Amino acid sequence: MLSLQIGHADPAVCHASIALSAVHSGVQARKRESLLHQAKSESGRWQQFAFEQMGRAFQLLRRRHASQDPQYTVTVLLCCLLFVAAEFTLGHYDNAFRHLRSGLRILRDQQIRVASGVKTPLEPSLTQTFAHLDNQAGCFGSEGPILVIDDDATLYSDLHSCSNVENGRWTVSEVRQIMEPLASAVVRFCRRQARTGYHESESAVSEQACIIHRLSLFLLFTTNLNKQPGRVLTAKENRGLKLLQLEAHALRNALLSLPVMTRQPQFHEFTDDFEIMLALATEIQQSERDPQDLPQISLDIGVIPPLYAIAKRTVDSEQRWRAIRLLQSYPHQEGPWSASLLSRALTKSMPAKSSFAAKSAEDATGTVVAVGVRD
Numbered sequence: 001m002l003s004l005q006i007g008h009a010d011p012a013v014c015h016a017s018i019a020l021s022a023v024h025s026g027v028q029a030r031k032r033e034s035l036l037h038q039a040k041s042e043s044g045r046w047q048q049f050a051f052e053q054m055g056r057a058f059q060l061l062r063r064r065h066a067s068q069d070p071q072y073t074v075t076v077l078l079c080c081l082l083f084v085a086a087e088f089t090l091g092h093y094d095n096a097f098r099h100l101r102s103g104l105r106i107l108r109d110q111q112i113r114v115a116s117g118v119k120t121p122l123e124p125s126l127t128q129t130f131a132h133l134d135n136q137a138g139c140f141g142s143e144g145p146i147l148v149i150d151d152d153a154t155l156y157s158d159l160h161s162c163s164n165v166e167n168g169r170w171t172v173s174e175v176r177q178i179m180e181p182l183a184s185a186v187v188r189f190c191r192r193q194a195r196t197g198y199h200e201s202e203s204a205v206s207e208q209a210c211i212i213h214r215l216s217l218f219l220l221f222t223t224n225l226n227k228q229p230g231r232v233l234t235a236k237e238n239r240g241l242k243l244l245q246l247e248a249h250a251l252r253n254a255l256l257s258l259p260v261m262t263r264q265p266q267f268h269e270f271t272d273d274f275e276i277m278l279a280l281a282t283e284i285q286q287s288e289r290d291p292q293d294l295p296q297i298s299l300d301i302g303v304i305p306p307l308y309a310i311a312k313r314t315v316d317s318e319q320r321w322r323a324i325r326l327l328q329s330y331p332h333q334e335g336p337w338s339a340s341l342l343s344r345a346l347t348k349s350m351p352a353k354s355s356f357a358a359k360s361a362e363d364a365t366g367t368v369v370a371v372g373v374r375d
Contacts, residue, residue: 010075012060015053016082022050023086024296047090054083073110077103077126081299084133088336089297096336097137104134104146111147124173129299131180136335138187139305145184172240175222176301179244182218185211186251190258198259208255215252219245239287243301246280249273250306257313268315277306278319281326295332302334304342311346320350 026046033043057079064072080103087096107130113119121127134145189207193199222245226233233241253270281303304327311323327343 010071012057012064012075013078013082015057015060016079019050019053019057020082020086020089022046022053023089026050027089027296050086054086057083073106074122074126076106077122077130080106081126081129085297085299088333093140093336097140100133100137101146104130108147124177128173128176128180131184132301133299133335135180135183135187136305136337138191140336145187147184170225172237172244175225175241176244178218178221179247182211182214183247183251186215186255190254193258208258212252212255215248215255219248219252222248235287239284242280242284242287243303246277246284246303246306247301249277249280250309253277253309253313267313270313271316271319274310274314274316274319277310278322278326281307281323285326285329297333297335299335302337304330304334304337304339307339308337308342308346320346 023046026043029043029046033041061076061079064075069075080099083099084096084103087093087099107122107127110119110122114121131147134147138145189204189211193204196204222241225231225241226238253273256270257267284303307323307327311320311327314320314323324343324346327339327346330339332339
């Protein structure tokens with residue numbers, strides 16, 4: 001939404017937005033060409049047009065680099081997100097992560113200036129999107145997280161210190177400001193443990209337990225928000241809280257899934273938690289009018305990574321196929337996570353003896369998926 005607002009007044013953002021739109025049109029044209037066995041002439045023209053628009057945006061940004069324009073940082077960061085979305089949609093992951101790292105370094109420098117009182121804070125939705133992508137990039141071996149986040153302040157702060165929580169005038173964005181640093185703490189801990197061979201030091205065990213405790217408190221906190229007297233949640237707010245709860249469950253499971261020297265993860269112990277996550281993902285899907293109306297790509301938090309984690313980790317074949325079916329019902333992509341690509345990979349990796357479980361799961365989830373598509 002912010003890019004659309006600024007795009008009307010800023011030529012660079014406008015060209016970057018047009019480029020992303022052209023990429024989307026090219027992807028749709030490629031699907032039609034594949035179905036009709038046509039030459040890829042239309043999709044090729046769209047892609048060429050997209051690259052032309054991206055080039056124009058780059059030129060405009062270079063011209064303003066030495067200027068004192070106070071809007072320049074916001075413009076660069078918005079263009080960066082649009083470039084990231086375009087490259088992910090095209091499947092150019094190296095380019096997408098390169099753009100993302102550049103934007104994160106700019107935002108990190110801005111954070112330092114804000115902390116010192118030199119600059120004013122940026123739009124929260126902009127920083128939240130970058131913070132989320134910063135954490136997601138860590139799952140793909142990219143350097144990071146890059147942004148400056150005080151993990152200790154996050155782990156030991158009061159969840160209710162968020163303004164407007166107690167009086168019921170909170171927003172999902174305020175609640176999310178509590179979640180993103182926790183997600184960053186999980187990614188940093190997991191990457192550090194991977195580098196040290198999952199060494200079970202006393203400090204690592206203590207830190208892991210602390211983060212898990214904070215995530216459990218966050219889940220209780222968001223559950224209680226639904227019960228506040230005098231506050232009736234809108235459909236959008238309810239969906240936003242469920243997305244945050246789903247991510248919190250996924251982060252907690254990621255920590256509990258870490259192998260340690262004395263004990264390997266026992267995934268059969270996660271069956272009940274996976275069931276809660278599948279229920280949340282199903283409710284989120286049912287709250288969407290039509291998954292086909294979703295954008296080709298979203299850079300926000302979503303359901304694809306948790307569903308993929310369930311399908312990979314669960315020992316219950318019915319749960320695995322329910323997760324795959326939910327992935328198959330999502331035609332879009334969340335950052336670097338492509339629902340169709342991951343569901344195909346999961347299906348191919350399944351043993352043939354799971355076909356009966358697949359049919360049972362299809363029967364169990366078919367009604368839910370159909371309702372999600374129709375509404």
